[in-house]
Amino acid sequence: MAYCPKCWYPITVQQECYCDLCGWFGDPREILAEPGREFNLTHTVIRTLELYRGACREEMVMEHLYGLGNATEKDLQHARILTRNLVHSLIEMFVKLKVRPNIPQETLFKLPSGFIPYPETWEKHYNSNEPCDMLIGPCTCGAFHRDDEEWVQTKLIEHQAVIV
Ligand SMILES: [Zn+2]
Ligand SMILES: [Zn+2]
Numbered sequence: 001m002a003y004c005p006k007c008w009y010p011i012t013v014q015q016e017c018y019c020d021l022c023g024w025f026g027d028p029r030e031i032l033a034e035p036g037r038e039f040n041l042t043h044t045v046i047r048t049l050e051l052y053r054g055a056c057r058e059e060m061v062m063e064h065l066y067g068l069g070n071a072t073e074k075d076l077q078h079a080r081i082l083t084r085n086l087v088h089s090l091i092e093m094f095v096k097l098k099v100r101p102n103i104p105q106e107t108l109f110k111l112p113s114g115f116i117p118y119p120e121t122w123e124k125h126y127n128s129n130e131p132c133d134m135l136i137g138p139c140t141c142g143a144f145h146r147d148d149e150e151w152v153q154t155k156l157i158e159h160q161a162v163i164v
Contacts, residue, residue, distance in 0.1 A: 001033075006150055007042045008035035021046060041097075041153060052090060055083045097157075106161040113137065122159060125151065136163075 004011050004019035005026075011019050017028050022042060036043070062079040065071035108116050115137025118124075124131040127141035135152060138144050145152055147163065156163070 002028075003032040003035045005030050005032055007046050008032065008040065009046075039154075040150065041157065042150065045093075048090065048093065052083070052086050055079075055086050059083050106159050108135070108156075108161050108163050110136070110163065116163065119159075119161075122155065125155065 002011055002013045002017075003009065004017075004022060004024050006024040007019060007022040009019055009021035011017055011031060013028050013031065015028070016025070017031055018025050059079040059082070062071055062076050066073070066076045106119075108119065110116055116135045118132050118135045118139075126132065127139065127143055130140045132145070133140045134145055135155070136145050136147050147153070147156075155161070
């Protein structure tokens with residue numbers, strides 16, 4: 001089995017790999033042999049949205065059954081309350097992700113080139129033997145880092161950093 005490096009959804013290994021779930025597109029060398037275990041924001045958000053999708057489907061089925069006289073009003077209410085609660089949790093989650101209070105925010109400034117050097121005060125990140133010297137842009141590790149890379153996103157969240 002192979003898994004998407006971004007959202008851990010199973011994907012088929014081909015010359016060019018494509019993830020049906022999150023739309024990740026890339027080189028087969030980047031895919032994972034096992035789904036990750038650490039906290040993964042993309043994965044968490046996708047799983048939450050899937051849960052919500054399931055609840056919406058449930059509510060729709062319940063409306064249908066109620067229409068046919070095969071479910072009580074209480075059943076219908078129950079399904080509706082569940083979706084509504086989930087919506088509130090989702091909003092809360094997105095607001096928390098956006099605001100994340102109590103931690104001072106760090107601002108990272110883009111160079112005129114649009115690149116961002118790896119902040120010296122952060123614990124080093126290794127992609128190869130050399131620590132990365134770029135957060136966004138052409139790095140000593142040989143990669144060209146983008147801000148949608150999982151590790152970059154994780155670092156930004158950990159450090160409460162925003163890019164301007
Ligand atoms: Zn994916
Ligand atoms: Zn690097």
